[in-house]
Amino acid sequence: MINVTKDQIYQGNLLLINKKYPVHQEGVVSDMxxxxxxxxxxxxxxxxxxxxxxxxxxxxxxxI
Structure with a gap:
């Protein structure tokens, strides 16, 4: 089992997103x-x- 701390959830290019951790608006980029x-x-x-x-x-x- 891997433990992910709250400060790690919304960092980087690969994000944990599910019902418990919904996507935050600041995490949505405009070039989707x-x-x-x-x-x-x-x-x-x-x-x-x-x-x-x-x-x-x-x-x-x-x-590339």
Whole structure:
């Protein structure tokens, strides 16, 4: 079991978000895109959901 402290929950690029820890508005970036609509960003991968959204900046970094 991994213990996550409250100060760690909303830090970094990978956040714990669920019913107990909802997304905070300050954590939402303005460059969110739907990955299903940008096939060039998911080369070699399949998406299980067509509603997956990710920051364009993070998606661009992952394709380098």
């Amino acid at each position: 895109i739907n990955l299903f609509q940008h096939k060039e960003l998911v080369k070699g991968y399949r998406l299980k959901e067509i509603t997956i959204r990710l920051s364009r900046g993070l998606a661009d970094q992952a394709t």
